[in-house]
Amino acid sequence: MKKVVLVLFIASLVLSGLFANGQKEAVNNETKVQNMVIGIVTVPGSAQYIAAEKFKNLVEKRSNGRFHFNIKHSASLGSESSIIQQVQMGTVDIAIITTGPVGNISKLANAFSLPFLFKSNEQADKVLDGPLGQEVLDSLASSGIKGLAFSENGFRNLTNNIRPVHTVADVAGLKIRTMEAPLQVKIWRMLGANPTPMAWPINTELAQGTIDGQENPLWVIDKYKIYEVQKYMSMTRHVYSSHIDMMNLATFNKLSKADQKMFVTSMREAAVYQRKQNRESNAKHMAVIVAHGMIVDNHPDIDSFRKKIQPIYEESKKSIGADFVTRLLAAVQ
Numbered sequence: 258m259k260k261v262v263l264v265l266f267i268a269s270l271v272l273s274g275l276f277a278n279g280q281k282e283a284v285n286n287e288t289k290v291q292n293m294v295i296g297i298v299t300v301p302g303s304a305q306y307i308a309a310e311k312f313k314n315l316v317e318k319r320s321n322g323r324f325h326f327n328i329k330h331s332a333s334l335g336s337e338s339s340i341i342q343q344v345q346m347g348t349v350d351i352a353i354i355t356t357g358p359v360g361n362i363s364k365l366a367n368a369f370s371l372p373f374l375f376k377s378n379e380q381a382d383k384v385l386d387g388p389l390g391q392e393v394l395d396s397l398a399s400s401g402i403k404g405l406a407f408s409e410n411g412f413r414n415l416t417n418n419i420r421p422v423h424t425v426a427d428v429a430g431l432k433i434r435t436m437e438a439p440l441q442v443k444i445w446r447m448l449g450a451n452p453t454p455m456a457w458p459i460n461t462e463l464a465q466g467t468i469d470g471q472e473n474p475l476w477v478i479d480k481y482k483i484y485e486v487q488k489y490m491s492m493t494r495h496v497y498s499s500h501i502d503m504m505n506l507a508t509f510n511k512l513s514k515a516d517q518k519m520f521v522t523s524m525r526e527a528a529v530y531q532r533k534q535n536r537e538s539n540a541k542h543m544a545v546i547v548a549h550g551m552i553v554d555n556h557p558d559i560d561s562f563r564k565k566i567q568p569i570y571e572e573s574k575k576s577i578g579a580d581f582v583t584r585l586l587a588a589v590q
């Protein structure tokens with residue numbers, strides 16, 4: 258009899274313990290919805306937005322709603338440079354930022370924005386998703402940022418209002434807006450242009466003629482109706498423009514190990530999804546651009562650009578780091 262009582266007593270303890278735990282879990286799930294802000298400079302439907310939205314959907318679903326993301330877009334948080342600072346401060350949790358301005362906090366990040374670096378999308382993916390990409394993502398930690406993945410803007414092309422650009426000589430003296438990134442300013446100066454760094458968007462400056470031209474991937478020229486304010490486009494593909502998908506490091510470190518893994522995996526999946534979408538939409542963007550009357554040079558004399566820009570690789574060994582740049586150049590041979 259005593260034994261039976263003891264067994265029942267232990268069983269009730271175990272059961273009540275389980276029940277209590279179960280209740281606690283339920284309460285946690287209901288009350289612990291964590292709201293996070295994702296910052297991007299561009300509009301809904303942009304390359305950055307597609308990556309942000311895919312990540313949001315994946316994590317909200319996989320966490321059963323424990324996380325909720327609010328995408329702040331269309332420069333409502335300011336420029337990309339400013340959003341980076343807000344991620345560092347933790348007032349923005351996550352951001353999808355064009356790699357250009359990220360060079361201001363990580364020298365290594367600049368390396369991926371060198372001109373004529375990647376020969377194809379596949380080569381870019383291989384490097385960015387590999388150990389060199391990981392080094393760049395990890396280099397952001399000293400600035401309080403967790404690098405999650407690389408999505409993309411795409412290969413950049415030159416547009417302007419003054420004349421068709423076929424060889425690099427045609428660039429001479431053009432007032433070109435660049436990203437807020439010293440390396441990009443240096444590239445355009447070396448090519449013979451008169452570059453000015455400016456935050457995105459720049460439609461007013463183009464319309465008013467404060468600048469003659471700009472350079473961006475096809476989706477930007479379509480989505481921002483650059484064809485309304487620019488006449489000529491040259492398919493220079495001079496820089497492969499990736500995005501760094503980033504998060505405030507302290508906020509990332511506060512997540513459970515399982516959630517950290519979910520965030521990284523989901524951003525990588527979002528990046529793969531977005532890059533594919535972006536690449537598949539190029540023909541559609543080109544058709545819109547041509548239909549709006551832009552005069553397109555599909556085969557500019559790229560060799561003339563390459564020759565003129567040649568010194569940048571040696572220079573970048575000094576400014577970015579000889580070891581990293583040497584390994585990167587070897588990886589894209």
Ligand code: EAX
Nearest residue numbers: 299355410436457473477
């Ligand atoms: O993503 O600043 C830039 O030129 C970017 O490519 C632009 O924000 C579009």
